[in-house]
Amino acid sequence: MNVKVFYGPDNAFKEFINETTFVTMNDIMLQVIEIDRSFTIRSEGSEIEPKEFFYETIVCHRQEYSSMSINSINNIMLLLRSVRFDTLYFQNPPNNIIEVIERNFDVDFSYYEYGKIGFQSLIDFKRLFQDSLVGQEKALNVMLPVLNIPRVRSSQKPIVLMFYGPPGVGKTETAKLISQALYGSNKIKRFQLSMFQTDEAYRFLFGSKPQEDSLAKSLLSRETNVILFDEFDKVHPNLYSAFYELFDEGQIVDGNYTAKVDNSIFICTSNYLTTFEIEKNVGGAIFSRITECIKFEPLNEKDKLKIIATEFKQSFENLAPEDKEKLSHLVEEEMLIELSSDVDGYMNTRDIKNTVDMYLSYKLLKELNVL
Secondary structure, three states: OEEEEEEOOHHHHHHHHOOOOOEEHHHHHHHHHHHHHHOOOOOOOOOOOOOOEEEEEEEEOHHHHHHOOHHHHHOHHHHOOOEEEEEEEEEOOOHHHHHHHHHHOOEEEEEOOOOOOOHHHHHHHHHHHHHHOOOOHHHHHHHHHHHOHHHHOOOOOOEEEEEEOOOOOOHHHHHHHHHHHHHOOOOOEEEEHHHOOOHHHHHHHHOOOOOOOOHHHHHHOOOOOEEEEEOHHHOOHHHHHHHHHHHHHOEEEOOOOEEEOOOOEEEEEEOOOOHHHHHHHHOHHHHOOOOEEEEOOOOOHHHHHHHHHHHHHHHHHOOOHHHHHHHOOOOHHHHHHHHHOOHHHOOOHHHHHHHHHHHHHHHHHHHOOOO
């Protein structure tokens, strides 16, 4: 009987098992419960034994642990006592399951390969950044050498970036662009840390029950090696210790799961305006683990005018054909002049996009005589 353990995202696990016919661990659980009911009462010395079941392939997906009791997880062999199999697959199992199955089987471990940064991916990122963001050339020029660090060193230590500056100027968008260029997907693992102020936050960061979500458990299923800690400045200071080993070694171990994130890129965003503010508020222990603090500048008037034109064209193109027709008699230059009349009032890209959408909505309702 072969037992294979795979660490990685869902799509990769599906390719790894490469099986079209299998039973899940949930199926096995239901089967064992039924067996227990059937053979609860047996006379001493009875020759009646529970039926033994055979399956070629059993698969335990990561989502199935949430439906298993702690006792089932700690005593996984009880679920398998009446079951024989050729191959049993586990995806991102809790440490307790690993300890049990290693005592009973020879276990093969496999890890999803996220790949490393290449020279072409850096070129692709530069192009994506310049096509998508306005007014952040200084940030780009600092960022490119930092992203190139894994290519010139032998260790697999993660990169930790702190993007700081006013809101809505491209910090989160940059994280997605890095993932898109380096890994072909903008499906970054994003954690909104502004919610991390409660007891639930402590349990998430340090682990509670194997059935519950945690930082380590979530990282195991990431699709790329770009991990975003949005609004890192909102984390309670008592919780920063959860990130020490993660930023140092690219590993996090909680009470139930172990996640290795070699060669990862951690991006922390904040609205701090200086590195002095960052160090003062996150503390020296975290600050010393940051590879580079990268400042995103406020938008100047020229930047805002360029973004207004870009957002207007994109929003107009996204209109339904009949709506475009209703506005076709209006002159684009005149609409852009109207939108730009209060350019100083726009704080960031988010403000501009919202205003453009509101402007087009207003114009359409005027044409329909609703307003």
